[in-house]
Amino acid sequence: MTPGAVTRIGWGDLPAAVRSAVEEIVGDRVVEAVSQPGGYSPGTADRVRTATGRRAFVKAVNPALNPDSPVLHRAEARIAGALPATAPTPRLLGCHDDGDWVALVFSDVAGRHPRTPWRSDELTRVLDALQAMAVALTPSPVGHVPTAADLLARDFAGWQRIAADPPPRLDPWARAHLDELRAAADGGVAALTGDTLCHVDVRADNLLLDAAGTVTVVDWPWACRGPAWLDTALLLVNVRLHGGHDTEALLRRLPLTADVDPAALTGVYAGLAGFFADSARRPPPPGIPTVRAFQQAQADALLPWLAQRLG
Structure with missing residues (x-):
């Protein structure tokens, strides 16, 4: 989607x-x-x-x-x-x-969004650009931004809100594993330490590729200070959503994520899934009628991955 x-x-x-x-x-x-x-x-x-x-x-x-x-x-x-x-x-x-x-x-920028489902060559270019971006933005050149933990703490509490008021159509696996998901999401918040300026909304429609394959990252209102691996990990949510690539293998192979504690990555994905699932059941914000369906699609893409990672 x-x-x-x-x-x-x-x-x-x-x-x-x-x-x-x-x-x-x-x-x-x-x-x-x-x-x-x-x-x-x-x-x-x-x-x-x-x-x-x-x-x-x-x-x-x-x-x-x-x-x-x-x-x-x-x-x-x-x-x-x-x-x-x-x-x-x-x-x-x-x-x-x-x-x-x-x-x-x-x-x-005379460019276009990467094609989805993601093409391997375009995905490689974007992942390389995110690695270079993390280097260029460490330490953060912007001082007046929140930490990733502060920015995302409320979002990552989505499973707590769902546990207190479960939606009727909650994913059955998620319903049976709410305690695990809440604990993992709490660990995800704790893992968001670092002094890299992170975009935090990296997905295909916030990226442009020009004719030479140069990558430009656009739309920066959510930027925060966090770990150098965060934007790469977040891009893989978009890759997972559109299919066609082994995101688990990518996590193990990519330089920014290969050495990250797997529990920290699982926690970030749990926090995101809770945010998406909790937000998707809300009325759409004014003027933005399609965002809830997109959030539900991302929750649906993340939950099978979390089931795999949590065993």
């Missing part, structure tokens, strides 16, 4: 003052805007071209579309502005924030 089908506004739907502010950041008049697929924001996600051929990527949103999205855009502006040139990320050109609309303007 691939993210998408959000009701997204486009460049032409932005107020004139916001468009003018973006054009001032780009330094020219926008004459073309092409909306980009994927993701879960109901705001704009446009590749724009100006009268003199300059290109940029623009994302803009206000609270009327979704009350949380402007907060995430502001967080991403702070983080993206502090990322070093050595990180495989687009450059933040500027931010417009009038208290209602928040617009971020990035350098344009």
Whole structure:
């Protein structure tokens, strides 16, 4: 399952003052805007071209579309502005924030999302890029971000919430192993130590590959300080979701995960599965009708893997 089908506004739907502010950041008049697929924001996600051929990527949103999205855009502006040139990320050109609309303007990346199910060559390129990114972002170049443990502690308590109020259609194996899953998720939180700046939302639709195979990691609002292996471990959830690869063998082979305590990895996957299963039963957030189905699909992909890892 691939993210998408959000009701997204486009460049032409932005107020004139916001468009003018973006054009001032780009330094020219926008004459073309092409909306980009994927993701879960109901705001704009446009590749724009100006009268003199300059290109940029623009994302803009206000609270009327979704009350949380402007907060995430502001967080991403702070983080993206502090990322070093050595990180495989687009450059933040500027931010417009009038208290209602928040617009971020990035350098344009002439790329596409990796194909899913994942192709072996593209997966190798992305995994290599994540390894290089972990090196470039250790120690964290951004000081004003939470630790991974602080950021994910509430999410990883999903099995506790499920145990207190089990949904009628809870996976039978999960229902029979709630105590194990809760304990594993607690251990997962404890394992999230480190001083690497982690993206924490690495999946196919947050990655771009250009014609030369260069990888760019986009959308950084959730960045935090954690272990160097975290983003690689999280990408394998997306690989597991789409199938076609032995994620267990990858964990054992990849340099960033090969020497990690297996219990720590199991704990992180247990915490994520609890978050997805707990969140999927909630009403969808405003303007983002498809996210709950995507969360359920990720829970469904993780639970058989956890059954295998927990024995």
